[in-house]
Amino acid sequence: MKDKEIKKRISEIHTVRMTPTEKSLLFERISENIGNVPSPYMHRSFFGRLFHPKSPWVLYATIALCGVAFVSGGSMVMAENSLPGDVLYSVKINVSEPLRDSFIFNEMDRARWEVEKTKRRLQEAEELASQGKFVVDDATNLKENINDSMEDFSLHIKNAEQAGIPDAVIAARLDYEAAIEAHSKILENMHNIGSSTPQGGVLGTFYRDISGMADEVSQTRKTDEESVLKTNKVSIDDIQKTLVEDINTTRNILSQNPSYDQGYVEVISSLLGEAEAEIGQAIDKNNSGQMEDAYSILNDAACDIKEAHIILDQAPKVGINNIPSMAVSTSTQIQ
Amino acid sequence: MKKMDVVKNRFSELYDAQSDAIFRYCLLRTSDREVALDITQDVFVRFWDVLIKEKDVKNDRAFLFTIARNLVIDWYRKKKSFSLDSMMEVDNDDLFSSVYNNTKEDIDLSTEARYVIDKIKDLEPIYHQVIYYRFVENLKPKDIAEILGESPNVISVRINRGMEQLRNIMGSKKDA
Numbered sequence: 185m186k187d188k189e190i191k192k193r194i195s196e197i198h199t200v201r202m203t204p205t206e207k208s209l210l211f212e213r214i215s216e217n218i219g220n221v222p223s224p225y226m227h228r229s230f231f232g233r234l235f236h237p238k239s240p241w242v243l244y245a246t247i248a249l250c251g252v253a254f255v256s257g258g259s260m261v262m263a264e265n266s267l268p269g270d271v272l273y274s275v276k277i278n279v280s281e282p283l284r285d286s287f288i289f290n291e292m293d294r295a296r297w298e299v300e301k302t303k304r305r306l307q308e309a310e311e312l313a314s315q316g317k318f319v320v321d322d323a324t325n326l327k328e329n330i331n332d333s334m335e336d337f338s339l340h341i342k343n344a345e346q347a348g349i350p351d352a353v354i355a356a357r358l359d360y361e362a363a364i365e366a367h368s369k370i371l372e373n374m375h376n377i378g379s380s381t382p383q384g385g386v387l388g389t390f391y392r393d394i395s396g397m398a399d400e401v402s403q404t405r406k407t408d409e410e411s412v413l414k415t416n417k418v419s420i421d422d423i424q425k426t427l428v429e430d431i432n433t434t435r436n437i438l439s440q441n442p443s444y445d446q447g448y449v450e451v452i453s454s455l456l457g458e459a460e461a462e463i464g465q466a467i468d469k470n471n472s473g474q475m476e477d478a479y480s481i482l483n484d485a486a487c488d489i490k491e492a493h494i495i496l497d498q499a500p501k502v503g504i505n506n507i508p509s510m511a512v513s514t515s516t517q518i519q
Numbered sequence: 520m521k522k523m524d525v526v527k528n529r530f531s532e533l534y535d536a537q538s539d540a541i542f543r544y545c546l547l548r549t550s551d552r553e554v555a556l557d558i559t560q561d562v563f564v565r566f567w568d569v570l571i572k573e574k575d576v577k578n579d580r581a582f583l584f585t586i587a588r589n590l591v592i593d594w595y596r597k598k599k600s601f602s603l604d605s606m607m608e609v610d611n612d613d614l615f616s617s618v619y620n621n622t623k624e625d626i627d628l629s630t631e632a633r634y635v636i637d638k639i640k641d642l643e644p645i646y647h648q649v650i651y652y653r654f655v656e657n658l659k660p661k662d663i664a665e666i667l668g669e670s671p672n673v674i675s676v677r678i679n680r681g682m683e684q685l686r687n688i689m690g691s692k693k694d695a
Contacts, residue, residue, distance in 0.1 A: 187682065187686070190635075190682075190685060190686070190689055191654050193631055193632075193634065193635045194635050194639075194650070194654040194655055195654065195655060196631040196632040196635060197543070197547070197632045197635060197636070197651075197655045198543075198655060199632060200543045200546060200547065200632070201539040201542065201543060202538065202539055202542050202556070202559075206556065207538060207539070210538065210556055210559060210560055211531075211534060211538075213560055214534070214560055214563045214564055214567070217560070217564045218564055218567040218568075
């Protein structure tokens with residue numbers, strides 16, 4: 185054995201040392217004895233190491249990373265309100281939403297997120313239309329996205345059905361059905377207001393396609409209703425009472441907002457009237473022992489009421505007063 | 520920067536750089552982790568007192584080891600007063616005597632380190648400390664001399680003789 189090796193072995197004793205926690209705690213104890221001395225460990229937290237590094241390169245890298253995070257985070261936030269044709273819209277569609285997709289792990293939540301995405305696409309169409317910017321390309325792209333969401337929704341809802349939670353599945357289906365129906369009615373009303381504008385034709389085709397999708401969605405609900413009735417104890421009386429209360433509350437809200445566009449007021453009133461009639465039918469069916477039919481009709485009524493709520497929320501954003509370009513387009517056409 | 524801030528910064532930097540070495544020294548001498556931590560704390564508190572009294576400290580590292588050595592000796596003396604047996608067994612300046620008598624698992628040594636300590640144990644006690652300071656803590660003979668209160672020449676001789684003995688014990692040859 186040579187001297188070098190002996191010295192190397194001796195230096196092995198160097199491995200005897202305090203643990204980082206011991207070292208830090210000991211400094212605190214010393215500091216208590218001697219007064220306020222800046223701890224060399226106080227700034228050794230994760231962020232401390234980043235912002236008070238020993239090497240300036242760590243600081244530069246941290247600043248650069250913060251810059252990138254700030255810009256990309258800011259872009260994602262700004263992209264949330266973007267519309268088709270905006271620079272940031274591709275960030276919303278290709279980054280923000282797929283990122284959110286990857287953080288949802290439950291089939292039911294995934295299905296709900298597809299409902300939300302469909303609503304977003306329909307609202308984008310409405311906002312574009314209210315600005316007089318709804319063109320054929322937008323309609324095509326938005327329809328494609330809605331179709332994709334619809335397929336994904338069906339897939340996730342089927343997986344959720346296998347998990348044996350039919351009542352939650354029914355609620356999600358009703359939400360989806362109501363969202364598509366409500367927005368197709370809003371789009372129809374917008375089309376009726378500005379049918380003579382250059383975008384009127386595009387809007388007309390679009391809302392009809394959307395309305396067709398809504399019919400498809402409502403048909404698939406029936407099989408789930410049977411599963412609910414088999415596994416859950418359903419009280420028709422309780423559902424009916426809740427729905428009647430909902431109808432009355434919605435009517436009150438509508439009466440307190442006289443500035444709503446007449447077209448929307450008519451649609452909402454009609455939906456609530458339909459729901460009332462359906463509740464009456466459901467009571468009759470239940471009294472005659474046809475509980476399954478009664479339950480299904482009550483779900484139709486619930487869907488109508490949900491539609492009314494969506495239109496109540498969305499109508500002020502796309503009412504006649506908020507469509508200046510459409511108004512301008514109309515007047516231009518008249519001249 | 521205020522004078523006090525300069526002192527504070529110097530102290531924290533020194534703690535960061537030297538506390539492990541002081542703790543290691545105390546742990547190898549006492550074989551008790553809690554005692555080693557307490558003595559390390561006392562070392563730095565005393566060092567702080569010296570700093571704020573603006574006493575001239577030329578070599579911080581050597582000064583810290585000097586305080587540590589004195590405090591360990593004090594600790595031995597207090598310990599001995601409670602145990603006549605230990606007075607017979609332990610030389611209070613024998614660096615590793617306590618490690619060999621240690622029955623607790625306070626010192627987590629690697630196999631390599633234990634092997635080296637076993638060999639150093641066979642050296643005459645007068646060489647234990649110089650070998651330790653020189654090759655474990657990498658102190659210069661001048662600094663070791665300051666700690667042990669000897670002349671640098673004496674320390675250099677002890678280092679050479681200690682290494683010679685160690686070579687013989689470990690069956691080694693002097694580097695060409």
